Amino acid sequence: MSDEVDERTTVFVRESMPLAATLAVELLSGSPDDVRGRIAWREELCTAAGAMHGGVLMSLADICGGTVAFLNLPEGASGTTTIESKTNFFRAVTGGTVTASSHALHIGRSTIVVETELRDDDDRLCAKTTQTQAVLYPRS
Numbered sequence: 001m002s003d004e005v006d007e008r009t010t011v012f013v014r015e016s017m018p019l020a021a022t023l024a025v026e027l028l029s030g031s032p033d034d035v036r037g038r039i040a041w042r043e044e045l046c047t048a049a050g051a052m053h054g055g056v057l058m059s060l061a062d063i064c065g066g067t068v069a070f071l072n073l074p075e076g077a078s079g080t081t082t083i084e085s086k087t088n089f090f091r092a093v094t095g096g097t098v099t100a101s102s103h104a105l106h107i108g109r110s111t112i113v114v115e116t117e118l119r120d121d122d123d124r125l126c127a128k129t130t131q132t133q134a135v136l137y138p139r140s
Contacts, residue, residue, distance in 0.1 A: 067102070
């Protein structure tokens with residue numbers, strides 16, 4: 001898989017989710033089957049111990065997972081929002097980048113369930129997130 005930034009998808013995600021711009025999330029790929037994004041370690045994103053804050057990792061997972069859900073919206077849907085998210089952390093990130101890879105586990109009319117793996121530069125699993133996205137429809 002390529003580690004080159006997908007500029008078009010990055011701009012789309014940063015414009016639709018301003019937190020992605022604030023965190024400087026870069027999208028590497030974006031399709032209904034898989035969304036890959038990354039974030040670089042920066043001191044201002046860390047805990048007192050120099051590890052990337054868990055909330056930053058969860059945000060990266062939510063941004064990529066929400067994008068997968070958006071790309072899989074059923075006909076007539078207008079958007080999606082996270083209604084549940086669970087993350088297991090396996091190792092601290094103390095430098096380099098973290099890459100998230102998200103894919104849908106279930107695509108329904110009212111919910112989409114997404115799984116995201118977060119890996120460090122050595123391809124070690126740092127965290128795994130499972131989230132449920134509510135499918136939103138326009139009000140009539």
